[in-house]
Every structure is written in C-alpha cells, then in structure tokens.
Amino acid sequence: MTTKPEKTPVKDADAQPKHRSVYTKESKLAAVARLKSGGQTAEALAIELGIRRNQLYKWAKAIEQNGPEASFGSRGRKPAxxxxxxxxxxxxxxxxxxxxxxxxxxxxxxxxxxx
CATH class of the missing domain: 1.20.5 (Single alpha-helices involved in coiled-coils or other helix-helix interfaces)
Structure with a gap:
C-alpha cells in the first residue's frame, strides 16, 4: 500500500509579487496590426507576446474607437x-x-x- 505525499502550498518568503508589464504604444499598435493581418491566431500571438488573448482584442477595440493616434494615451491624470x-x-x-x-x-x- 502506497501513500500519496501531502500537497502543501509552497510559500517563498523572499518571492516578490509579479510586476505589471507596461507596453509602449508602438508595441500595442504592432500587435494589433499582426492580429488584423491574420497570419496567426489571436491565441498563438498572445502566447508569443506573453499577454492574455482578450488583451489583444481590447487594444484592437481601443484603436477602432479612438483611432491609432488617440489610443493608448498616458496613464493617470493629465497635467492641469x-x-x-x-x-x-x-x-x-x-x-x-x-x-x-x-x-x-x-x-x-x-x-x-x-x-
């Protein structure tokens, strides 16, 4: 008779929280252009870029609504x-x-x- 080892969550005290990735406007425009070209699926492109698939669709929607120049402005409050x-x-x-x-x-x- 064999016993299964106990599954305990491993907590690393020195582990740092995940850092949010920030993508430039140019990289977002390039990713959406690749998505629109149809050369590969959205899922394959997302895996290659290391992002979620729905993020590609959000970027594409932002470009459709605001145009490529007005999309992806700076974060935070505008200067007074x-x-x-x-x-x-x-x-x-x-x-x-x-x-x-x-x-x-x-x-x-x-x-x-x-x-």
Whole structure:
C-alpha cells in the first residue's frame, strides 16, 4: 500500500509579487496590426507576446474607437494645463464642499462646548 505525499502550498518568503508589464504604444499598435493581418491566431500571438488573448482584442477595440493616434494615451491624470476648465472647477468645488462640511462640524463642536 502506497501513500500519496501531502500537497502543501509552497510559500517563498523572499518571492516578490509579479510586476505589471507596461507596453509602449508602438508595441500595442504592432500587435494589433499582426492580429488584423491574420497570419496567426489571436491565441498563438498572445502566447508569443506573453499577454492574455482578450488583451489583444481590447487594444484592437481601443484603436477602432479612438483611432491609432488617440489610443493608448498616458496613464493617470493629465497635467492641469491640459485639463478642461470644467474639470478643474468641479474638482475645486468638491474640495471646497469638503472644507465647508468640516467647518460646520467644528462650529457645532464649539457651540456644544459653550453650553
């Protein structure tokens, strides 16, 4: 009679978390061009590039919707000089509303202390 060895998850204390890959705009455009050419399947191309197959389709959709020049802009918030005035005013209004709520709570606390 043989016994099976216990399966225990191996945890390496020195193991680092996976690092997210960042692809350049040019590499994304080239990958989508290869996908559209039909030379190989999306799955084979994804394996070759080391990405998920659905990521290729997401990149292709972004190019179809926005065009190759407008697709894949930089990540994060745009600099204030490039943001519309409406966005800036809305952000400032939100900040001022928060400040106002804090001041109302502070006033209520002072009023209770006076009694």
């Amino acid at each position: 000089s490039e943001q519309s005035e409406l966005v800036l005013v809305k952000r400032e209004l939100s900040r001022l509303k928060e400040d106002f709520e804090i001041l109302k709570k502070l006033q209520a606390s002072f009023t209770r202390l006076k009694r």
